[in-house]
Amino acid sequence: MLVKNRNMENTSLESKEVKEVKEVKESKENKEEAKNLKVEVEAENLNFFYGEKQALYSINLKIPEKSVTAFIGPSGCGKSTFLRTLNRMNDIIVSARVEGKILLNNQNIYAPNVDVVDLRRRVGMVFQKSTPFPKSIFDNIVYGIKINKLANSRTELQQMVEQALKQAALWDEVKDRLNDSALALSGGQQQRLCIARTLAVMPEVILMDEPCSALDPIATEKIEELIVELREKYTVIIVTHNMQQASRVSDYTAFFLLGQLIEFDETEKIFTYPKEKKTEDYITGRFG
Amino acid sequence: MRKLIDKFVFTICSLSTVLVLSILALIIIYIFANGVLAINLDFFTKLPKPVGEDGGGMVNAIVGSIIMVTLAALISIPISIGAAIYLSEFGKGFLATIVRFLVDVLAGVPSIVIGIFVYTIVVLPMKRFSAIAGALALAIIMIPTVVRATEEALRLVPQTLREAALALGAPYWRVVLEIVVLSARSSIISGVLLAIARIAGETAPLLFTALGNRFLVTVLDRPMASLPVQIYSYAVSPYDDWHRQAWAATFSLVIFILLINLSVRFFFRTKE
Ligand SMILES: Nc1ncnc2c1ncn2[C@@H]1O[C@H](COP(=O)(O)OP(=O)(O)OP(=O)(O)O)[C@@H](O)[C@H]1O
Ligand SMILES: [Mg+2]
Numbered sequence: 001m002l003v004k005n006r007n008m009e010n011t012s013l014e015s016k017e018v019k020e021v022k023e024v025k026e027s028k029e030n031k032e033e034a035k036n037l038k039v040e041v042e043a044e045n046l047n048f049f050y051g052e053k054q055a056l057y058s059i060n061l062k063i064p065e066k067s068v069t070a071f072i073g074p075s076g077c078g079k080s081t082f083l084r085t086l087n088r089m090n091d092i093i094v095s096a097r098v099e100g101k102i103l104l105n106n107q108n109i110y111a112p113n114v115d116v117v118d119l120r121r122r123v124g125m126v127f128q129k130s131t132p133f134p135k136s137i138f139d140n141i142v143y144g145i146k147i148n149k150l151a152n153s154r155t156e157l158q159q160m161v162e163q164a165l166k167q168a169a170l171w172d173e174v175k176d177r178l179n180d181s182a183l184a185l186s187g188g189q190q191q192r193l194c195i196a197r198t199l200a201v202m203p204e205v206i207l208m209d210e211p212c213s214a215l216d217p218i219a220t221e222k223i224e225e226l227i228v229e230l231r232e233k234y235t236v237i238i239v240t241h242n243m244q245q246a247s248r249v250s251d252y253t254a255f256f257l258l259g260q261l262i263e264f265d266e267t268e269k270i271f272t273y274p275k276e277k278k279t280e281d282y283i284t285g286r287f288g
Numbered sequence: 289m290r291k292l293i294d295k296f297v298f299t300i301c302s303l304s305t306v307l308v309l310s311i312l313a314l315i316i317i318y319i320f321a322n323g324v325l326a327i328n329l330d331f332f333t334k335l336p337k338p339v340g341e342d343g344g345g346m347v348n349a350i351v352g353s354i355i356m357v358t359l360a361a362l363i364s365i366p367i368s369i370g371a372a373i374y375l376s377e378f379g380k381g382f383l384a385t386i387v388r389f390l391v392d393v394l395a396g397v398p399s400i401v402i403g404i405f406v407y408t409i410v411v412l413p414m415k416r417f418s419a420i421a422g423a424l425a426l427a428i429i430m431i432p433t434v435v436r437a438t439e440e441a442l443r444l445v446p447q448t449l450r451e452a453a454l455a456l457g458a459p460y461w462r463v464v465l466e467i468v469v470l471s472a473r474s475s476i477i478s479g480v481l482l483a484i485a486r487i488a489g490e491t492a493p494l495l496f497t498a499l500g501n502r503f504l505v506t507v508l509d510r511p512m513a514s515l516p517v518q519i520y521s522y523a524v525s526p527y528d529d530w531h532r533q534a535w536a537a538t539f540s541l542v543i544f545i546l547l548i549n550l551s552v553r554f555f556f557r558t559k560e
Binding site: 122127133135143197 | 454466471
């Protein structure tokens with residue numbers, strides 16, 4: 001009896017979702033014509049399981065290139081899980097299983113011939129807790145460049161480090177102490193270092209999982225400014241619990257609930273005229 | 289009533305602590321008192337005198353201990369760290385369970401048994417006691433300690449650090465060798481140092497492997513002296529001057545072990 005109920009619930013939700021996706025697609029198509037936007041990341045009927053436990057239910061989503069997309073939703077709804085399917089970081093969890101497709105530039109990243117290591121270079125990731133390597137500031141950035149053999153000479157390497165640090169708005173603060181340990185930086189600086197490190201390997205997409213939640217307001221502001229700038233060159237996807245942050249930095253917002261994508265649209269629309277009651281309840285703080 | 293139990297437990301615990309500390313203090317004071325009187329420059333520079341003559345030193349045992357402990361460390365460190373990396377980073381299946389079980393068993397084997405084992409597989413075929421056999425026995429004793437300390441240290445490296453390196457397009461083996469091991473390095477070094485301190489004082493496994501030698505040798509296929517074995521043979525001898533020298537040797541060995549322990553403490557403190 002219970003099972004039946006759940007199934008019914010599922011199908012009804014699914015059909016709603018399909019409708020939604022169509023709508024999203026249509027509005028996106030309009031936009032694509034208008035702004036000539038290319039879809040960079042696309043989820044097709046994505047299901048995700050931790051062992052027996054399903055964490056994501058048939059997610060369909062198209063994220064345009066060179067934009068900032070925010071993932072919002074209550075704790076445990078699957079934001080991080082979905083984010084981590086985008087660079088196959090979940091592969092290292094033994095019990096994890098994926099069904100469906102993630103397309104990056106129209107290529108399914110779960111296809112058998114995909115080089116996961118190179119995929120992860122193309123889809124960079126910044127974590128909630130900053131993750132500096134116990135090396136110097138300089139060497140932190142060099143690590144990814146060397147591994148991917150991106151620099152041909154010492155001078156080129158130095159230029160790339162400088163450029164990455166400048167892009168991450170950290171250069172002025174650290175240019176005189178590049179050889180100091182990265183662990184001596186402040187939390188906000190460490191987070192920008194991690195962003196710089198990611199930028200240095202020239203990714204196409206940058207995933208950020210609550211990158212500011214451990215930072216004070218001033219450091220947060222700096223990262224937010226940075227995210228807005230990154231949009232010029234990269235497709236940025238950010239998980240956040242902060243509604244203001246989502247509305248400040250993102251062009252698109254996706255609202256997740258209990259492993260389902262409830263609504264995806266331009267941020268302005270989500271925050272002013274959400275189509276779903278659940279979205280409205282969440283962003284106005286009625287639950288979550 | 290509850291207060292009474294509280295007090296009782298507290299008193300018992302405090303008493304035990306005091307007891308442990310005073311035993312430790314007694315041992316150290318006793319060794320220091322005897323050792324300081326016994327030690328002199330000759331002890332570090334001279335060879336043992338013929339039986340019955342006073343004077344001389346234990347340079348043969350000091351050099352022997354240094355050689356065999358170093359050799360043991362060189363043999364066991366790569367093996368142990370390799371095994372620990374396998375267990376912590378790669379080992380998931382049946383093989384890992386077996387390796388982990390073997391390491392646990394090895395940790396529980398009395399050191400004299402390891403001595404006998406090496407005696408059977410090295411000394412008997414070579415028909416000779418040797419430094420290499422002694423070093424091998426010490427190396428085997430060292431392995432479980434280093435494996436466990438290293439595995440523990442690697443497990444404490446946050447998962448997100450591995451993920452961050454993977455997210456830069458690093459293959460997993462490079463992440464492990466370059467980032468994870470680097471992050472855990474000070475704990476790994478501490479574990480290695482403590483293991484060295486432990487084998488430096490091992491006597492039993494050297495008795496029928498390296499045996500001992502009244503002369504200074506530096507070749508590895510001959511019997512070699514070591515501080516613990518020499519302490520043992522001097523302590524059970526009937527000569528007063530040998531007793532004095534045994535105290536001097538004990539004193540230097542304890543100082544060496546204390547220094548290692550203190551430097552490990554210092555390591556951890558500077559890290560945090
Ligand atoms: N490694 C794992 N193994 C098993 N279950 C997991 C694992 N990681 C997450 N989950 C479960 O999957 C669901 C989604 O988790 P996820 O971390 O994606 O949520 P989230 O939206 O990022 O939450 P938060 O906002 O708290 O970070 C949760 O129910 C969680 O308990
Ligand atoms: Mg999360």
